[in-house]
Amino acid sequence: MTEPGPVAAERAAAEAWFAHHGLPWFVDDVRAVVRRRLRRTPVLLVALAAVVVGVGTALVVGATGAPSYDVIAGISAALATVVVYALVALRTMPIARWALRRALRSLGLLLPLATRALPILMLFITFLFINTEVWQVASALHGGVLWAAVLCFGAIAMGFLVPRLAQELDQFDDRVQLEEVLAGTARTPLAAAAARMEASDIDLPDQAQVTGLQMVNLVLVLVVAQAVQVFLLVIAVFVFFLAFGKLVIDPSVITAWVGAKPTYPPGPHVVSVELLHVSFFLAGFSGLYFTVVAITDELYRKEFFTVIMEELARAVSMRVIYRMLRDGDQDEARGSIVE
Template identity: 45%
Template sequence: MKQTSSDPLVATETWFVQHGLPYFVPEERAAARAALRPRRAIPLLVLVALVAAALGGLLGWFSDQVSAAPALWLTLAFLAGLVYASTALRARPILGWALGRTFSSLRLLLSTASRALPLLLVFVTFLFINAEAWEMTSQLPFGRLWLAVLLLLGLGVMFLLVRLPEEVDQADDAVDDAVLTRACRGTPLEKPCADLIGDPDADPAAYAEVTGYERWNLITALLIIQATQVLVLVAAVFVFFLLFGSLIMPEEVQGSWTGLGDGIRSFPHLESVSTQLVKVSLFLASFSGLYFTVSAVTDQTYRDQFFAGVTDELERAVGVRAVYLALRARSSRG
């Protein structure tokens, strides 16, 4: 018999999607798995590769910068992957919920930034007021500089992908009846959870372990939340150095430190902001992002702030999923 919207299982599946957990729903998980089959993924991969190669080659030819081609390839590959994940892989709810969760906690984000920025700026400002940093970045074409930025940000993402699974593993290792009750409060499974806990033949905590696509759903949500916070910090550092540099770095100093002399080029209507200032600010902001990513996950001082509230969301997702699976198992037996 077809289930109706009053069915707690169907209501819970809707709740999963609304809370950025589409892969907790079997149908969504099956659609994502089908989208990754070679028959569907390879033609799109070839098309993206051809378009990126053509556009990268044209950009490198017109700009006379060979490094502009791989920089554009990586950027287009990321954008294509983001679009494919949001559509075919059914990951749009993950992206939407994670971004909404981040910006809805703007006060917490500002608190984290206010604690991290002062020490970070003290450390990085010594690199900013340094002739070698200006000389190095001024010699980099924008294509090669963008490659360096992508490399630094990519290293930060790789580090998070290594450490974030540990957070998920900790969340599903400590599930008991109290955790299940707390997790299901205010969800469609609040009453079924109490019934299952009171049933001696049911053991919903046995379904707590998260694996496969569901595990990657949680990791991806965590990654987006943390990456968004880091990008906000990177943007703040970039703007700070633009303002700071425009105040204390006259063109004569910039010309001396970069070795360009009178070759400093400023933006129209922004005489105090040169392309060399933008380059060094972008590079140091990206370096700051990598530094903060590592510190936020390994330093307990920042870790408590960085993961504030996220562990509660993990516990809730794992608990609701365990009760959902237990209820599905009992329904199938009945």
């Protein structure tokens, strides 16, 4: 058994780097497997299984006496079926592991993020918190309806975020320069290979083009990176409103706003159900508001979008060198066959 050549070894290191950073579909062999499993027949079978599981779960939950949760439980079960297929068959487990590591590492950003984003955000959102109609609407949202409303905010935020990230990617890979590739691959397994590229005659804009499943993978990673920031902000807003409401909103005021005495979860009467509902509802709305502002306002972009652009530059740069190594590996293999 022959030892792999230097190009093959660097390519293997690049593939390991992609997997560790949540980009498994950048690897040629993995992408080929995913393409086969995204054909019409397996996708239709998974969709049918998701519908059966979702309907069955909704019927079971409804029969147990919790009708307000049946729809959301059914949707959750159907989504869980699709997620399991994606994790196992579509090789997205590296993305999930990267997302978990990213979330844990980002916990230290909660305080800096809150101090920079919350002041401006609170000027807008606090007026809603002391609004009678908001309390009436939020307190009337029971069970799965409240979760569905917050999930709707999240879906709308993704609808704004995904096209913007795809646009940023399309603009970046059209104008990538050698200096950006060298900077993006610094302190990575491909730093030496990138340095060798300086003497190569390579059309960088052509090599940097990200399309198909690779674009889906990269946009998904960028969405996760931004979503972690939004999620941390949502937690901060939720905790703030719980504390603020407990401090300044008297139970008699809640009674006047919602038309009934506040109710409390089992245990000590610390935070009312109505306050929980309003805080949760406004926290979800704050996540939507912050997402839209972060991708449109220039000040917010400088504060919160810089990390996203760094992730984008590094991934595109690594892919450029990986494609160069792939071509070199093929040349190396042809040379060994000739010998």
